[in-house]
Amino acid sequence: MMEQLSPYCAQYTEALEIIGRRWTGAILRALLAGRTRFNEISSTVPGLSDRLLSERLKELEGEGVIDRTVTPSTPVRIEYSLTEKGEALAPVIEAIATWAVRWVGQRADQPA
Amino acid sequence: MMEQLSPYCAQYTEALEIIGRRWTGAILRALLAGRTRFNEISSTVPGLSDRLLSERLKELEGEGVIDRTVTPSTPVRIEYSLTEKGEALAPVIEAIATWAVRWVGQRADQPA
Numbered sequence: 001m002m003e004q005l006s007p008y009c010a011q012y013t014e015a016l017e018i019i020g021r022r023w024t025g026a027i028l029r030a031l032l033a034g035r036t037r038f039n040e041i042s043s044t045v046p047g048l049s050d051r052l053l054s055e056r057l058k059e060l061e062g063e064g065v066i067d068r069t070v071t072p073s074t075p076v077r078i079e080y081s082l083t084e085k086g087e088a089l090a091p092v093i094e095a096i097a098t099w100a101v102r103w104v105g106q107r108a109d110q111p112a
Numbered sequence: 113m114m115e116q117l118s119p120y121c122a123q124y125t126e127a128l129e130i131i132g133r134r135w136t137g138a139i140l141r142a143l144l145a146g147r148t149r150f151n152e153i154s155s156t157v158p159g160l161s162d163r164l165l166s167e168r169l170k171e172l173e174g175e176g177v178i179d180r181t182v183t184p185s186t187p188v189r190i191e192y193s194l195t196e197k198g199e200a201l202a203p204v205i206e207a208i209a210t211w212a213v214r215w216v217g218q219r220a221d222q223p224a
Contacts, residue, residue: 009158013138015212020132026125046121085215092211095204100127103197 018063019092023048023056029093031066031086036079065089130175131204135160135168141205143178143198148191177201 019025023045030044042053057080060066065086071077082089131137135157142156154165169192172178177198183189194201 009138011212011216012141012209014216015208016132016137017134018216019208020128020137022129025128025132026121029124088211088215092204092207095207096127096131097124099200099204100123103200104123104126104130 018060018065019089021056021059023052024060025093025096027053027056027060028065028082028086028089029097031080031082032090032093036081038078038080041080060086130172130177131201133168133171135164136172137205137208139165139168139172140177140194140198140201141209143192143194144202144205148193150190150192153192172198 019028026045026048027041030041033044035041035044038050038053038057041057042048042050045053057066057068061068063085064083066080067083069079069081071079131140138157138160139153142153145156147153147156150162150165150169153169154160154162157165169178169180173180175197176195178192179195181191181193183191
């Protein structure tokens with residue numbers, strides 16, 4: 001099954017570098033959940049500084065995973081959304097979330 | 113859909129840190145394909161040094177994702193295999209591979 005994928009090793013590695021970058025997975029999950037403004041994304045990812053969020057959003061835009069829309073209102077409204085390439089990451093994010101819930105250790109202060 | 117997963121943000125982030133670490137995804141894919149010896153894994157991951165492979169395998173063993181079996185033959189035989197937790201990563205690896213094949217740019221020297 002996996003065997004047949006080996007010729008695509010370079011793409012697979014690149015894909016992991018995109019989504020495995022620190023904070024990127026959390027940002028993508030926020031966008032999949034429908035958060036579109038900078039502050040909305042920021043508020044759902046505890047610990048992520050505005051500087052890093054901005055950097056990650058630029059990277060994702062550069063990789064064609066998200067679109068940035070600027071509405072010239074007052075104040076200016078900036079929204080982010082997943083492109084088709086970004087939406088296609090939904091099964092990846094869901095598979096990771098499912099694995100995490102089952103296999104990654106619960107904190108002592110959380111119910112099982 | 114993703115909304116309901118937000119309480120598990122810490123586990124999700126930790127999961128991404130495990131599999132998103134440089135080389136780890138490639139090593140896991142080699143193990144899913146059935147490669148079990150150090151040199152077999154090494155030969156399927158171009159560019160990965162023995163030192164780093166060794167380090168990553170130790171990390172994955174520490175995280176309970178792989179088992180290390182030592183057979184006291186001459187020479188000693190050391191094999192690695194996925195634990196149940198590691199096998200459970202198959203859907204994640206497959207989802208990433210599928211996305212990568214579809215969305216990550218082909219190299220100019222590779223057929224489409």
